[in-house]
Amino acid sequence: MTTLAAFNIATVNGAGPPSFVLSSLPARIQEGAAGGVKLVVNVTNAINPSVYNFVWTVTDPAGTSKTSTNSTTSTGPSWSVFTNYPAAFGASTNLVGVYKINVTETVHSAGASVATGQFQVGLTDSASYQRTTPVLIRAIGYLPLENATVNLTQGSTSVPNFPTIKKADTNGLISLSWQTSVGTPLGTYALTISGSTTTKTPPDSQTFTVYPTNVTISGLWLNKGSIQRSQTLELRFNATYLNGSPASSGTAAIRTTEPNGTNHTITASYDSSLQTFRAFYVTTLSSTTGVWIGTIDLNSFDDGLNNGGPLIPVFTNFNVQPASLTVSAVSYNSTYSSGMIVPIYARITTPATASFTQGTVIATITSFGQKIAGPLSLVYDPSRGEWSGSYKVNATDPSGTWLISITASDGYGNTGQNSASLSVNTSGAQNPAQSLLSSWAFWLLVLALIVIGFGILMMRFRGVSHREVRLDVQAIKHQADQVKSDDFLQSIQAQLKRRAERIAAEKEKHD
Amino acid sequence: MDMDLEGPGLHVFFNIDPNELRFTLNDVLSGVAPPEAACVRLSEKMNLNGGEIYYSPASVRVAEIMRTLKTGFELDMFDNAVKRLQEKFGLHYLLIDTHPGIQHDTLLALGICDHQMIVSRIDQQDIFGTGVMIEVSSTFDKPVHLVLNMIPPRIKETEVLKFARIMGAHFTVDMAGWLPFSEEVIGSLSRTILTLKKPKHAITTRFRQIAENIEGFA
Numbered sequence: 112m113t114t115l116a117a118f119n120i121a122t123v124n125g126a127g128p129p130s131f132v133l134s135s136l137p138a139r140i141q142e143g144a145a146g147g148v149k150l151v152v153n154v155t156n157a158i159n160p161s162v163y164n165f166v167w168t169v170t171d172p173a174g175t176s177k178t179s180t181n182s183t184t185s186t187g188p189s190w191s192v193f194t195n196y197p198a199a200f201g202a203s204t205n206l207v208g209v210y211k212i213n214v215t216e217t218v219h220s221a222g223a224s225v226a227t228g229q230f231q232v233g234l235t236d237s238a239s240y241q242r243t244t245p246v247l248i249r250a251i252g253y254l255p256l257e258n259a260t261v262n263l264t265q266g267s268t269s270v271p272n273f274p275t276i277k278k279a280d281t282n283g284l285i286s287l288s289w290q291t292s293v294g295t296p297l298g299t300y301a302l303t304i305s306g307s308t309t310t311k312t313p314p315d316s317q318t319f320t321v322y323p324t325n326v327t328i329s330g331l332w333l334n335k336g337s338i339q340r341s342q343t344l345e346l347r348f349n350a351t352y353l354n355g356s357p358a359s360s361g362t363a364a365i366r367t368t369e370p371n372g373t374n375h376t377i378t379a380s381y382d383s384s385l386q387t388f389r390a391f392y393v394t395t396l397s398s399t400t401g402v403w404i405g406t407i408d409l410n411s412f413d414d415g416l417n418n419g420g421p422l423i424p425v426f427t428n429f430n431v432q433p434a435s436l437t438v439s440a441v442s443y444n445s446t447y448s449s450g451m452i453v454p455i456y457a458r459i460t461t462p463a464t465a466s467f468t469q470g471t472v473i474a475t476i477t478s479f480g481q482k483i484a485g486p487l488s489l490v491y492d493p494s495r496g497e498w499s500g501s502y503k504v505n506a507t508d509p510s511g512t513w514l515i516s517i518t519a520s521d522g523y524g525n526t527g528q529n530s531a532s533l534s535v536n537t538s539g540a541q542n543p544a545q546s547l548l549s550s551w552a553f554w555l556l557v558l559a560l561i562v563i564g565f566g567i568l569m570m571r572f573r574g575v576s577h578r579e580v581r582l583d584v585q586a587i588k589h590q591a592d593q594v595k596s597d598d599f600l601q602s603i604q605a606q607l608k609r610r611a612e613r614i615a616a617e618k619e620k621h622d
Numbered sequence: 623m624d625m626d627l628e629g630p631g632l633h634v635f636f637n638i639d640p641n642e643l644r645f646t647l648n649d650v651l652s653g654v655a656p657p658e659a660a661c662v663r664l665s666e667k668m669n670l671n672g673g674e675i676y677y678s679p680a681s682v683r684v685a686e687i688m689r690t691l692k693t694g695f696e697l698d699m700f701d702n703a704v705k706r707l708q709e710k711f712g713l714h715y716l717l718i719d720t721h722p723g724i725q726h727d728t729l730l731a732l733g734i735c736d737h738q739m740i741v742s743r744i745d746q747q748d749i750f751g752t753g754v755m756i757e758v759s760s761t762f763d764k765p766v767h768l769v770l771n772m773i774p775p776r777i778k779e780t781e782v783l784k785f786a787r788i789m790g791a792h793f794t795v796d797m798a799g800w801l802p803f804s805e806e807v808i809g810s811l812s813r814t815i816l817t818l819k820k821p822k823h824a825i826t827t828r829f830r831q832i833a834e835n836i837e838g839f840a
């Protein structure tokens with residue numbers, strides 16, 4: 112019969128014997144914490160419907176056991192039953208340590224244990240802390256206003272300001288806090304509380320651990336979003352600890368990645384005057400152009416106290432463009448004649464204002480678009496810090512104003528250009544364009560152009576005065592028809608019609 | 623009456639600070655104020671020797687403009703307001719200055735007016751709009767009068783009259799006058815009533831002719 116019943120139950124509920132899983136919420140509390148611990152048993156594959164009777168036994172760290180019972184009628188295959196410690200047990204959580212739980216069921220399990228578990232009671236609000244977090248300490252079970260000695264040690268050494276004497280309140284509660292800092296020594300700490308009168312068994316004693324704190328980096332800022340080759344890029348960031356205070360020590364590795372994937376690493380350090388972390392990346396004339404990426408990788412920051420971050424990488428990007436070289440050509444004050452040497456000097460600098468020393472620099476001499484000489488290669492003179500060359504004026508060269516154009520370039524595509532002018536007087540013919548300027552024929556041509564232009568203006572003026580406005584009647588009527596179909600317009604007309612009818616009716620009535 | 627509710631500007635001519643006005647035409651159209659409360663007496667300010675002149679301003683506050691444009695267009699309310707003004711002040715003429723385009727406020731004014739006068743420049747854009755307005759007005763069966771404005775000095779009067787005849791041949795409209803482009807009018811920067819400041823100026827003479835034409839409207 113019993114076997115048959117078990118078979119039937121298994122068939123009806125369909126999934127084997129009942130299962131009981133115990134949990135305690137939370138798994139750890141402070142001494143005398145309000146609300147205690149909620150003990151929950153989750154039941155699956157329950158016999159349904161049926162009465163279940165649970166006996167909960169909790170044994171505290173002193174070995175004292177307390178029991179609580181409750182019954183429930185299952186309404187389905189899965190349900191839960193709970194109780195509360197210490198409220199339902201007539202007990203307390205005055206002692207530090209592990210509280211063991213045993214649950215028996217008397218109806219279906221003949222008083223056998225169906226689930227076991229435990230929860231923990233401590234003096235601190237957590238078993239571990241990250242630096243900058245306060246450690247909240249709480250102990251209960253002392254006499255009202257009793258003095259208790261609180262000691263906090265790391266190894267055999269007491270922490271500064273410990274041991275200390277704390278007086279219990281009128282409920283026998285002792286509470287205090289210890290603020291950790293970014294530099295609090297890491298590791299395990301031991302906390303003990305002993306009353307001047309009260310002796311607890313086991314005594315109020317526990318350990319907790321202090322870990323490094325995380326550093327958050329919210330962004331990576333640039334002094335420029337775009338730089339030219341040879342220029343220096345400045346990257347800045349601010350770092351904050353968990354409690355929001357700013358980090359002001361340590362270093363971070365920042366990775367700069369070229370468009371082709373090549374990585375470079377620079378180090379950022381704290382600038383106390385600007386109160387920010389700064390790093391500098393110096394580009395060269397051969398740096399890859401395009402979009403670069405700056406990255407602070409995961410945990411690449413260390414404040415020198417073993418606190419690190421960030422927990423997620425921080426990115427930025429910047430653009431590297433070809434360098435525009437600055438060419439400063441020498442100016443010419445004197446007039447050169449045939450047989451004289453025209454010196455050509457140019458000081459060429461990079462965008463970083465450094466001398467451009469390697470590359471190709473050429474000069475071309477022209478006069479009113481006509482080439483006179485060039486390209487002439489200039490050479491770098493380290494003693495002068497300039498590129499130099501020269502040209503000897505020939506007797507057949509044209510007189511007038513010459514333009515010396517100097518172009519600098521290198522194999523990476525960096526370029527720059529500038530020019531200088533000088534006066535030359537030779538026995539050669541004047542440049543045709545220049546001679547034209549001084550000829551009467553040129554001025555006659557200019558005069559003729561002015562007259563023609565004035566005539567055109569007059570013609571246009573008269574044209575305006577005689578131009579008629581075009582009256583597109585068909586387009587106007589088409590547009591008007593669209594407006595006439597407007598709802599508001601028709602509403603106005605309807606109201607006008609009603610008003611006219613009303614006036615007419617009133618007049619008729621009056622007559 | 624400044625019926626250009628979207629961009630009122632007549633207060634500038636009369637040197638009135640719109641922020642000092644207690645009520646405006648917008649309040650009248652919303653039923654907040656009686657029409658006579660939204661009128662400013664200008665007789666002394668204009669140095670009138672006889673008669674009275676009142677000015678009904680519109681609000682320059684954006685929120686009130688938007689409110690009126692959304693809700694304040696009921697013909698009966700506007701018609702009653704005009705009648706009440708006529709009775710309160712014994713008006714001979716009520717000049718309603720509207721928005722230049724065809725908008726709800728323009729159509730509302732068109733609905734209650736006795737005559738419509740369109741002031742238009744003689745350029746392609748204005749004349750097209752004027753033609754449309756005349757055509758729309760014809761559905762209300764009201765006389766439409768045209769004043770050509772800012773005629774360039776190069777254009778002779780015969781050409782203006784020729785254009786007016788062409789307009790008259792295609793649309794039911796009569797020519798009420800024309801105004802040449804005037805440096806003085808532009809130079810006054812809308813800060814003064816030029817006809818009062820310069821009563822003997824040629825442009826004043828032309829305005830007077832138009833006023834006499836209006837007095838002759840049946």
